[in-house]
Amino acid sequence: MLDYRFIVENLDAVKANIADRYMKADADAVVRLFNRRTECSTALQGLQQKRNANAASMKGKMEPERRNVLIEEGKKLKEDIAALEAELSGVERELETEARKIPNMAHPDAPRGKEDKDNLEVRRTGKPRVFDFVPADHTRLGQELDIIDFDAGAKVSGTKFYYLKNEGVFLELGLVRYALDILAGKGFTPFITPDVAREEILEGIGFNPRGAESNVYTLEGEDACLVGTAEITLGGYYSNTILPKERLPLRMAGLSHCFRREAGAAGQFSKGLYRVHQFTKLEMFVYCLPEYSAALHEELRSIEEEIFAGLEIPFRVVDTCTGDLGAPAYRKWDLEAWMPGRANPPSPGGGEWGEVTSTSNCTDYQARRLNIRYKDDDGKNKFVHMLNGTAIAVSRGIIAILENFQQKDGSVKLPDALVPYCGFDTIKKKSYQTKG
Numbered sequence: 001m002l003d004y005r006f007i008v009e010n011l012d013a014v015k016a017n018i019a020d021r022y023m024k025a026d027a028d029a030v031v032r033l034f035n036r037r038t039e040c041s042t043a044l045q046g047l048q049q050k051r052n053a054n055a056a057s058m059k060g061k062m063e064p065e066r067r068n069v070l071i072e073e074g075k076k077l078k079e080d081i082a083a084l085e086a087e088l089s090g091v092e093r094e095l096e097t098e099a100r101k102i103p104n105m106a107h108p109d110a111p112r113g114k115e116d117k118d119n120l121e122v123r124r125t126g127k128p129r130v131f132d133f134v135p136a137d138h139t140r141l142g143q144e145l146d147i148i149d150f151d152a153g154a155k156v157s158g159t160k161f162y163y164l165k166n167e168g169v170f171l172e173l174g175l176v177r178y179a180l181d182i183l184a185g186k187g188f189t190p191f192i193t194p195d196v197a198r199e200e201i202l203e204g205i206g207f208n209p210r211g212a213e214s215n216v217y218t219l220e221g222e223d224a225c226l227v228g229t230a231e232i233t234l235g236g237y238y239s240n241t242i243l244p245k246e247r248l249p250l251r252m253a254g255l256s257h258c259f260r261r262e263a264g265a266a267g268q269f270s271k272g273l274y275r276v277h278q279f280t281k282l283e284m285f286v287y288c289l290p291e292y293s294a295a296l297h298e299e300l301r302s303i304e305e306e307i308f309a310g311l312e313i314p315f316r317v318v319d320t321c322t323g324d325l326g327a328p329a330y331r332k333w334d335l336e337a338w339m340p341g342r343a344n345p346p347s348p349g350g351g352e353w354g355e356v357t358s359t360s361n362c363t364d365y366q367a368r369r370l371n372i373r374y375k376d377d378d379g380k381n382k383f384v385h386m387l388n389g390t391a392i393a394v395s396r397g398i399i400a401i402l403e404n405f406q407q408k409d410g411s412v413k414l415p416d417a418l419v420p421y422c423g424f425d426t427i428k429k430k431s432y433q434t435k436g
Contacts, residue, residue, distance in 0.1 A: 001096075001099055001100055001102075001365060001368045001369045002014070002099065002102055002104065002105070002365065002368075003368070004030065004034050004095070004099060005034075007027055007030050007031065007034070007099065007102065008030075008031050008034055008035075011027055011028070011031055013105070014027045014102065014105070015027050015028075017103065017105050017106055017322075018102065018103065020106060020112055020322040020323070021103050021106065021322045021323055021325060021327075022114055022322075022323045023101075023103050023327065024101070025098075025101040025102040025103065026098055026101070027102060029098045030095065030098050030099050030102065033091055033094055033095040033098060034095060036091050037088065037091045037092060037095055040084060040087055040088040040091060041088065043084060044081065044084050044085065044088060047077055047080055047081045047084060048081065050077055051074065051077045051078070051081060054070055054073055054074045054077060055074070057070055058070055058071075058074070100203070100369070103325070103327040103328075104327065104328055104329060104330050104362065104363060104365040105330065105363075106322045106325060106329075106330065106331070107330050107331035107361075109319070109331075110319060110320065110321065110322055110325065110331055110332075111319055111320075111321040111322070112321065112322050113321030113322065113323055113324070114321070114323035114324075115321070115323055115324055116320075116321070116324050118321040118323065118324070119318040119319060119320050119321050119324060119334065120318060120319040120321070121316050121317070121318050122317050122318065122319055123316060123317040124314070124315070124316045124317075125305065125308075125309055125314065125315055125316070125317075126309070126312070126313065126314030126315065126338075127314055128314050128338045128340070128349070128351055129314075129338075129340065129404060130348055130349040131340070131348040131349070131406075131408075132348065132408065133348060133408045134346045134347060134348055135340040135341060135343070135346065135348070135351075135403060135406055136341060136346075136403075136406060136410075137271075137272065137341025137342070137346075137403065138272055138273060138339075138341050138398065138399045138402040138403050139271060139272035139273075139341075140341075141341075141402045141403070141406055141410070141412065142168065142272070142273075142398075142402060144410055144429060145166075145167070145168075145410070145411075145412065145427050145428070145429055145430070146165065146166055146429075146430045147164065147165060147166050147167050147168030147171070147427060148162055148163070148164060148165070148168055148273070148398075149162060149163040149165060150162050150272070157277075158277070160262060160275065160276045160277045161276065161277055161278060162273065162276060166430075167422070167424065167427045168398070170421075170422045170423060170424070171398060171401070171414075171418075171422060171427075172280060172394045172398070173421070173422075174418050174421035174422040175392050175394050175397050175398070175418070175421075176255060176280065176282055176392065176394065177421050178307075178310075178311075178392075178417060178418055178421050179282050179307050179391040179392040180253060180255070180282060180391075182303065182306065182307060182310075182391075183251075183253040183282070183284065183303070183391055184253070186251070186303065187251050188251040188252060188253040188284065189250075189251065189252050189253065190253050190255070191230070191234065191252060191253065191254045191255065192254070192255050192256070193227075193230045193233035193234060193254040193255070193256045194227070194233055194256075195226055195227055195256055195257050195259070196219065196224050196225070196226060196227065197224065197225060197227050197232045197233055197236060198223055198224050198236075199218075199223050199224060199225060200223075201232060201233075201235070201236035201239065201370070202216065202225055202227075202232055203369070204235070204236065204239060204366060204369040204370035205231060205232050205235045205236065205328065205366055205369075205370070206326060206327050206328035206362075206365070206366060206369070207228065207232065209225050214261070215228060215260050215261050215262065216228060216259075216260075216261065217259050217260075217261060226259035227256060227257075227258065227259065228258050228259060228260045229256070229258050229281060229283055229388075230254030230255065230256040230258075230281065230282075230283035230285070231254075231283055231285060231388040233254060233256065234252050234254045234283065234285035234388075235285065235366055235370065235386060235388070236370065237252070238250075238287065238370075238372050239370040239371060239372060240370070240371045240372075241371075241372055241373075242373050242374065242375055242381055243287060243372065243373070243374045243384060244374070244375070245289070245374045245375060245376060245377070248287060248288050248289050248292075248374060248384065249286050249287060249288035249289070249292060249296060250286065250287040250288075251284070251285075251286055252284070252285045252286070253282060253283070253284055253285075253391065254282070254283045254285060255280070255281075255282050255283075256280075256281060256283070257278060257279070257280055257281075258278065258279050258280070258281045258393075259277060259278050260275075260276075260277060261277065262275045262276070262277060272399070273395040273396065273398060273399050274354060274395070274396065274399060276395055279393060279394060279395040280393075280394040280395070281390060281391075281392065281393045281394065282390075282391040282392045282394075283388060283389070283390060283391065284300055284303065284359070284387075284388065284389040284390070284391050285386070285387070285388050285389075286300065286386070286387040286388075287372065287384045287385075287386055288384060288385050288386075288387070289374070289384070289385070290363070290364065290382075290383075290384075290385050292385075293361050293363060293385035293387060294361065296361075296387055297331065297333075297359065297360075297361040297387055300359040300387060300388075300389035301317065301333045301335075301359050301389070303389070303391065304333075304335050304357045304359060304389060304390065304391070305317065305335065307357075307391060307392060308335060308337060308356065308357070308400075310415075310417045311397070311400070311401065311415045311417055311418065312404075312415045312416075312417075313337050313338065313400045313401070313404055313415075314337065314338040314404070315335050315336060315337045315338065315353075315356070316335075316336050316353060317333055317334070317335055317336075318333070318334045318336060319331075319333060320332040320333065320334055320358070325360075326360065327365075328360070328362040328365045328366050329360040329361070329362055330360075330361045330362060330363045330365070331360070331361050332358055332359065332360040332361075333358065333359050334355050334357070334358045335355070335356050335357040335358070335390075336353035336354060336355050336356065337353070337354055337356045337396070337399075337400040337404075338351050338352075338353060338400075338404065339351055339352055339353070339354040339399060339400060339403050339404075340403045340404060340406075341399070341402075341403040342354065351403075354396065354399070354400075355396070356390075356393060356396045356397065356400060357389065357390035357391070357392075357393065358389070358390055359387070359388065359389030359390065360387065360388055360389070361385070361387050362385070362386050362387060362388070363385050363386075364383035364384065364385055364386075365386075366386045367383040367384045367385065367386055368383055372384050372386070401414065401415065401418075407426075409429075410429050411426050411427060411428045411429065412426065412427045413425060413426050414426065414427070
């Protein structure tokens with residue numbers, strides 16, 4: 001959430017930012033409500049002073065008629081104060097509601113645009129492989145290697161659910177441990193986080209827990225939801241807390257299941273593991289002093305690059321455009337891996353880029369909503385900056401590995417970095433069928 005006074009003093013810039021991000025929010029209403037809150041607060045202070053003066057006057061000796069006048073004045077002041085307090089409370093609620101709809105300001109260098117096609121490519125690492133055969137996509141590879149079962153997932157749980165089996169299980173666990181070891185070596189504290197969070201935490205982070213456009217699974221009869229990312233639970237960890245300045249920055253790595261409705265997600269690039277309702281993810285999260293958030297954002301991006309470079313997967317980095325930013329993000333970098341299975345029609349040198357990680361600097365936007373501060377050297381409590389980044393979203397990591405490392409005989413050779421974690425170097429076709 002933006003500071004109210006910032007909105008008032010920078011109204012034109014805030015309105016332009018809302019337009020750049022193609023979001024719906026009423027900055028004028030925030031200014032109107034902020035001014036009305038100020039008027040109510042000032043008037044309330046005046047009435048309270050009159051009430052105090054009235055009470056002081058009642059202590060002395062006076063004629064009965066004068067006392068009766070003061071009593072009536074006191075009753076009227078009490079009624080007026082109660083009415084103004086009720087109005088002020090309502091104005092404050094409405095002000096917060098409208099202010100929460102306003103997105104964070106976007107970085108001045110973030111590309112202006114509406115959707116992912118407007119993102120700006122800033123770097124490529126590795127070269128897409130040219131096969132001497134027509135490569136398969138990960139759905140076919142996973143089924144033929146008997147490591148992914150989409151049919152059983154749909155039968156038992158519904159569409160966009162799946163089973164991992166055989167080497168697929170060790171591949172998931174290996175990816176998690178590979179990334180976790182990198183983060184531990186860089187000073188991140190590891191967590192396994194809850195898969196459930198209170199709605200107030202989701203709202204504080206910037207997720208919409210309810211409504212037709214929500215991507216969140218809510219728990220019936222509970223003021224809670226399944227989390228779509230450990231960003232929610234790591235971000236809520238220090239809600240309503242004043243952090244010691246000397247402890248900052250705090251680097252956290254959270255492993256969780258992620259649950260997303262993915263309502264409306266369709267198309268050839270959404271099939272298989274790319275958009276599913278449940279997956280495993282290792283998330284990076286940082287609390288820091290405001291002056292260090294830009295540098296730490298670069299650090300998170302470099303870690304994501306290190307993870308995928310170590311997996312020998314070609315990728316590119318894009319600067320996310322304003323219309324594709326989430327409301328809390330000031331700036332966001334996406335890592336997009338080369339996915340040969342996306343070639344249409346299939347071809348030995350074809351493919352498309354697919355997002356595998358992102359990292360966002362949310363400045364103090366989430367901290368204001370969650371009331372997370374630090375005590376500065378001047379003795380004042382100030383809001384921290386909060387950042388997040390994907391270390392590995394396992395389902396998309398599996399896509400990239402299967403499609404980039406497939407062999408002509410249908411097997412998949414693992415990148416060298418994963419072999420110690422998985423205990424094998426190749427996933428081969430089975431000579432049996434496990435389905436009944």
